[in-house]
Amino acid sequence: DTGVSQDPRHKITKRGQNVTFRCDPISEHNRLYWYRQTLGQGPEFLTYFQNEAQLEKSRLLSDRFSAERPKGSFSTLEIQRTEQGDSAMYLCASSKWLRTSTDTQYFGPGTRLTVL
Amino acid sequence: AQKITQTQPGMFVQEKEAVTLDCTYDTSDPSYGLFWYKQPSSGEMIFLIYQGSYDQQNATEGRYSLNFQKARKSANLVISASQLGDSAMYFCAMREGAGNQFYFGTGTSLTVIP
Numbered sequence: 001d002t003g004v005s006q007d008p009r010h011k012i013t014k015r016g017q018n019v020t021f022r023c024d025p026i027s028e029h030n031r032l033y034w035y036r037q038t039l040g041q042g043p044e045f046l047t048y049f050q051n052e053a054q055l056e057k058s059r060l061l062s063d064r065f066s067a068e069r070p071k072g073s074f075s076t077l078e079i080q081r082t083e084q085g086d087s088a089m090y091l092c093a094s095s096k097w098l099r100t101s102t103d104t105q106y107f108g109p110g111t112r113l114t115v116l
Numbered sequence: 117a118q119k120i121t122q123t124q125p126g127m128f129v130q131e132k133e134a135v136t137l138d139c140t141y142d143t144s145d146p147s148y149g150l151f152w153y154k155q156p157s158s159g160e161m162i163f164l165i166y167q168g169s170y171d172q173q174n175a176t177e178g179r180y181s182l183n184f185q186k187a188r189k190s191a192n193l194v195i196s197a198s199q200l201g202d203s204a205m206y207f208c209a210m211r212e213g214a215g216n217q218f219y220f221g222t223g224t225s226l227t228v229i230p
Binding site for chain 1: 166207218221222
C-alpha cells in the first residue's frame with residue numbers, strides 16, 4: 001500500500017523566486033489537504049480538495065499561494081514571490097471521505113522550504 | 117480560544133514504563149473526532165489512534181489507548197511499555213462535526229530514557 005508522497009523533500013530558494021511542490025495522495029483517497037508547519041508548532045490548515053474541487057481555503061493562504069488538483073489525483077502548491085516568512089514544512093495529507101467514515105488523514109513526509 | 121491545548125511541552129519516561137500525554141479540546145459541536153499523531157524527527161506525521169465523540173468505549177490500538185473524558189473535554193493518550201522508538205513529538209488534533217480541517221495542538225515532545 002503506497003502512502004502519501006511529496007516532492008521535493010527539501011527546497012532552498014532565494015527570496016522573490018517562485019516554488020512549486022507536488023503531492024501524490026493514497027490512490028483511493030478523494031480528499032487532499034495542505035498544511036504548513038513552523039518550528040515548535042502543530043500543522044496549520046491551508047486548503048483542501050475533494051476530488052478536483054478546492055472547497056476551502058484558510059485566511060493564511062495569501063494571494064501568493066495557489067493550489068491545484070486538476071484531475072482529482074495529484075496536487076500542486078505554488079508559492080509566488082517567496083518571502084523569508086514562507087520558510088516552513090509543507091505537509092500534504094489525504095483521506096477517504098465517506099459519510100460514515102472517520103475521515104482519518106494520512107500525511108506525507110513533507111517538503112521543507114528554506115527561503116534565503 | 118484554542119481548539120486543542122497540550123500543556124506539556126516535554127515529557128520524559130523510563131523505557132518499559134507507561135506515560136500519559138494530555139490533551140484538552142474546546143468545541144460546542146456534539147459531533148467531533150479526536151486524533152493523535154506521532155511525528156519523529158524525520159518529519160512525517162504518523163496516525164496513531166482515533167476517538168469519536170459518540171464512541172462509548174475508549175479507543176485502543178496496540179500499546180496506545182485514549183483516555184476519553186467527555187465531560188472534562190479531555191482526550192489523553194496513554195502509551196504503555198514505552199520503547200526507545202517512541203521518542204518523538206505527539207500531536208492531538210480535532211475535527212468538528214462535518215468540518216473539513218483538523219485543529220492541531222502545539223505538541224508534546226516525548227523522550228524515552230533507556
